[in-house]
Amino acid sequence: MVEEPTKRARRGRAPAPAGRTGRPRQAEVARLAGVSQATVSLVLGGKQxxxxxxxxxxQNVLDAAGRLGYVPDPAARRLAAARNDLLGVFSFTATFPTDVQxxxxxxxxxxxxxxxxxxxxxVLFTGSSTGGAGAGGPHPLNRARLADGCLLLGRHAPVDELRRLVDDGFPVVHLGRRDEPEGLAWVGADYxxxxxxxxxxxxxxxxxxxVLVRxxxxxxxSTDREQGFLEGLRVAELPETEAVFRSADPALDLTPERLRQWLAxxxxxxxxxETDSGGAWRALSTAVREAGLKAPRDLSLALLGxxxxxxxxxxEPTGFDIPRAQLGAEAVRLLATLVAGEDVPERPVALVACTYRPxxxxxxxxxxRPAPG
Amino acid sequence: MVEEPTKRARRGRAPAPAGRTGRPRQAEVARLAGVSQATVSLVLGGKQxxxxxxxxxxQNVLDAAGRLGYVPDPAARRLAAARNDLLGVFSFTATFPTDVQxxxxxxxxxxxxxxxxxxxxxVLFTGSSTGGAGAGGPHPLNRARLADGCLLLGRHAPVDELRRLVDDGFPVVHLGRRDEPEGLAWVGADYxxxxxxxxxxxxxxxxxxxVLVRxxxxxxxSTDREQGFLEGLRVAELPETEAVFRSADPALDLTPERLRQWLAxxxxxxxxxETDSGGAWRALSTAVREAGLKAPRDLSLALLGxxxxxxxxxxEPTGFDIPRAQLGAEAVRLLATLVAGEDVPERPVALVACTYRPxxxxxxxxxxRPAPG
DNA sequence: TCCAGCTGTTAATGCGTATTAGTGATGCGC
DNA sequence: GCGCATCACTAATACGCATTAACAGCTGGA
Incomplete structure (x- = not known):
């Protein structure tokens, strides 16, 4: 005679696997250790x-947990209003595009x-743009709530959703300066x-x-770089008029003739x-080469990035390097602070200095004349 | 006089967990729509x-949800669904080493x-080697159980722990051929x-x-490549004796003299x-250059990778390319099958063909003489 | 002897959602 | 007008964990 299948049993069957198969729960650990589930939670929670x-x-509990290979369920942990030691990484483009660059x-x-x-x-939230895990829901960013906090890469996160997260007090840190949703924490380079x-x-x-080419x-x-550029001129008491050359397509506008004109x-x-495409620098280098000039002999060039x-x-161009790894680390640090939630910096923002590259x-x-001294 | 803080209030305050702030639950939507929570779930679950x-x-429910800006809580969703839609990626070295290569x-x-x-x-399990999140436990691999299944990168996963996972029926796929724990699923290139x-x-x-230099x-x-090499000789009816040159340090052993000797x-x-270091190919190229030879003029070279x-x-060396992205995709596909757990392939293994590179x-x-024809 | 005060553990509850058994109400056939 | 489906929905429960009130056993002071 067959027992009427319990709900439990049915679940465990077909859709199966992720569930019951081999994943021990605290209850199992408790049974093995001869204590209650609550005790297991207390022990493993590691609260002093x-x-x-x-x-x-x-010790019994720890042994039992070890023998079963117990690992807490992140969703349950999170739901119980605790933490799950997961940080999300969210980008609205593929995190690993085919092109490494x-x-x-x-x-x-x-x-x-x-x-x-x-x-x-x-946790890498995938396919944020391409219709991945979150394509179903109209609020892809929301998946982030599964983690204790979330890092945001790229500038394409929709402001509304983002504001929502921030307002709800969900810890988010944006990689790169970003003012849009008020109160959003970010980490950026000090351009x-x-x-x-x-x-x-x-x-x-x-x-x-x-002259600055941008x-x-x-x-x-971009604007930060320009501001710094202008500040530099001011400090050195150099003329700021016509010092910024701005072009939608430098490859076209920055001709060798134009270059000679400037030199004259x-x-x-x-x-x-520096931009994603490197357009400005590329155009500049090309123009210099086509004009038959050489740096630093005939003129000096610098790249802001x-x-x-x-x-x-x-x-190697003179300029500065963006300490990207350090930026990433800084972002995590800030995020961790927010997650801990204890002493939230009033202005949750961090600027990281770039290093000068001779x-x-x-x-x-x-x-x-050769430099004096 | 201060009210004794309720549990609820305390929670919502400092750590600001996913919770209370203002985010509507299904229950609120239900109230507004004048139905039960279950109904809301049914409607929003979108199950036909x-x-x-x-x-x-x-329509009422949808309206209400819209007005409140309801967004499902992923943690709760996943808890209830007994799966979390997470795939683990586990490597025993940093997944993102400083050197991209x-x-x-x-x-x-x-x-x-x-x-x-x-x-x-x-889910990227961090610091698997360097003492990251799982450094505490004596069984770092166990953390993998957090996900619905796990991808294993690199050859350094300890066999015992791995066997444990496999025996427990936890879905694991190893990237690269691997025979060791019986029954382990893997995806590899057909070297x-x-x-x-x-x-x-x-x-x-x-x-x-x-001659094969390995x-x-x-x-x-390595052994697969050698096997293929030997098979190739056999098929072409070429001599297999002394066809494999094996060296612990090709850079030392593979001298221009040795090379000339072979040619003679x-x-x-x-x-x-191909190996991680590229040692064999590097040594070969160097020896050829130092001997004053040129490929393909004086001899032919090929690189298995x-x-x-x-x-x-x-x-560009003649040889073949390993379709790494495709391997990764294939691994996920296999892992997804295992996770679904329905029709598990009896031999959970996939070989991906490499593409010949002229x-x-x-x-x-x-x-x-020039090739006939 | 009795109770206050510990210590160590457990029972009970809540988190937000999915799922299912069940409940009225309605329609249908005869 | 009486079963009996069917329909539209709700009540109840589970998911796995954290948390807390409560409880049993014990010690020591009065």
């Missing part, structure tokens, strides 16, 4: 406070290291100071007229911003 | 089957894509056929004596295996 558990019981890899290096150091595992420093160094080499984009990363006008150094990888064999494309302006 | 909900009620990036490309397509998110094909092509170019390693990837003995083609990235500017380092042997 208020934990009045005898050494013996504790466009990936967040450098950041992830730091993210992984710091997360590991702090005892967190990472302003770094750009200023580059300009100051050029000035101290003797350059008196410097693309036509209002991203914070007394410009001796050029600074380009790292060169695109396909130009890796070119001489490089080989800048020197004294042509015709200048 | 068995859902006997009137059009009117359905040593990373699993190419695999992850495929893993992410396929996981997204199937609605899974990924045997691919290597054989390379040899056959060389033979059909007219080469009669071919490192002193017993990894399946009638060898016209060399095949190197992809060249190390730092040799990217060298002529390259530019192989041609007819010197002195041979």
């Amino acid at each position: 406070q208020g934990a009045a558990i005898s050494q013996e019981t504790r 466009h990936s967040y890899y450098p950041f992830l290096v730091g993210v992984e290291r710091e997360a590991a150091a702090r005892g967190y595992d990472l 302003v100071s770094s750009s200023r420093e580059v300009v100051e160094r050029l000035a101290s080499l003797g350059h008196r007229r410097i 693309e036509d984009d209002e991203a914070p990363a 006008g007394g410009v001796t150094a050029f600074v380009a911003e 790292s060169p695109p990888p396909d130009l890796a064999d070119a001489p 490089g080989a494309t800048a020197g004294p302006p042509p015709g200048a | 089957q068995g859902a006997a909900i009137s059009q009117e009620t359905r 040593h990373s699993y990036y190419p695999f992850l490309v495929g893993v992410e894509r396929e996981a997204a397509a199937r609605g899974y998110d990924l 045997v056929s691919s290597s054989r094909e390379v040899v056959e092509r060389l033979a059909s170019l007219g080469h009669r004596r071919i 490192e002193d390693d017993e990894a399946p990837a 003995g009638g060898v016209t083609a060399f095949v190197a295996e 992809s060249p190390p990235p730092d040799l990217a500017d060298a002529p 390259g530019a380092t192989a041609g007819p042997p010197p002195g041979a």
Whole structure:
């Protein structure tokens, strides 16, 4: 005679596996250890406070858990209003695009290291754009709530959803400056100071007229660089008029003729911003080459960021490096603070300094005497 | 006088867990729509089957949900569903090492894509080696049980723990051939056929004596290549004696003299295996260069795999490419099958073919007439 | 002897959702 | 007008864990 199947049994059968098969619950551990589920929770919760558990019981429970290979269910943990030691990583493009160049890899290096150091595992929310796990729901970002907190990569997260998370007090940290949803925590590179420093160094080499080449984009990363550039000019008491060359398509607008024109006008150094495409720098380099010029002999060049990888064999540009791994690590650190939720910084924002890269494309302006001293 | 804080209130305050803040639950939606929570669940669950909900009620619920901005709690959803739609990715080295070259990036490309397509998110278990989240427990691999199933990268997973998982019926797929724990599912590249094909092509170019250069390693990837190589010789009816040159340190043992010796003995083609370090291929290339020889003019070279990235500017070696992204995708596919648990393949193993790469380092042997036809 | 005060453990409950057994109400056939 | 389906929905329960009130056993002071 067959027992009427319990709900439990039925569940365990067909859709099966993830559930019952081999995954022990606290209840099983408890049974094996000869205690109650609550005791197991107390022991494994590892709370020092208020934990009045005898050494013996504790050991029994730990042994049992070990033998069964018990691992807490993250969803249950989370639901019970505790933490599950998971940090989410959310990007609205593929985290691992086919082309390594466009990936967040450098950041992830730091993210992984710091997360590991702090005892967190990472959840990669997939296919945020391509219709992955979250494609069903109209609120993909919401999946993030499964984790204790979430890192946001890229600028494409919809503001509304994001605001929602922030307002709900869900810990989120955006990688890269981002002002939009008020109160959003972010970690960014200090483009302003770094750009200023580059300009100051050029000035101290003797350059008196410097031009910034930038693309036509209002991203914070661009405007910050421009601000730093202008500050640098000001500090060095150099003219700011016509110092910024802005073009929607530098490859077209930045001709060798234009370049010679500048040189004739007394410009001796050029600074380009780094963008995803590297368009500004690429255009600048091309124009210089086509004009038959050479840096740093005929003019000085600097890049506010790292060169695109396909130009890796070119001489190393003077400029600065963005410490991406460090940014990633910093973001995790901040996120961990928010998750802990104890002493939330009033302005949950972190700026990381970039490191100056001497490089080989800048020197004294042509015709200048060797640097004094 | 301060009210004694209720549990509820305390929770909502400091750590600000997923909870209370203002986020509506199904219960609230239900109240607003004048129905029961269960009805809300049924409507929003979007199940066609068995859902006997009137059009009117359905609309009411949807309206209410919309007005409140209801969003399901993923933790609760997953708890109730007895699955969490998470696939683990476990490696015993950092998943994102500082050096991109040593990373699993190419695999992850495929893993992410396929996981997204199937609605899974990924859990990256951090610091599996460096003492991350799981360093405490003596059984780091156990953390994998947190997910519905787990992908294993790299060959360093301890057999005992692994066997444990497999025996428990926990879905695991190893990326790369692996026989050790009986019954372990894996996905690997078909090195045997691919290597054989390379040899056959060389033979059909007219080469009669071919030597394989390999490192002193017993990894399946190495032995498979050798097997394929030997099979290739056999098929082409070429001599197998002294055809395999095995060295613990090819950079030392593979001298230009040795090379000339071989050539003098009638060898016209060399095949190197690909390894992490690329040692064999590197040594071979160096020896050829130092001997003042050129491929394919003086001899033919082939590489059983992809060249190390730092040799990217060298002529493209003849050989085959390992479809890493495809391997990753295949692994996820297999893992998903195991997780679903319905029709588990009896032999949960998948071989993926490599694609032949014509390259530019192989041609007819010197002195041979042009290929007939 | 009795009770206050510990200590160590458990029973009970809640988190938000999915699922299923069950309940009225209605319609249908005869 | 009486069963009997069917329909539309609700009540109840489970999911796995954390948390807390409560309880049993014990000690020591009065």
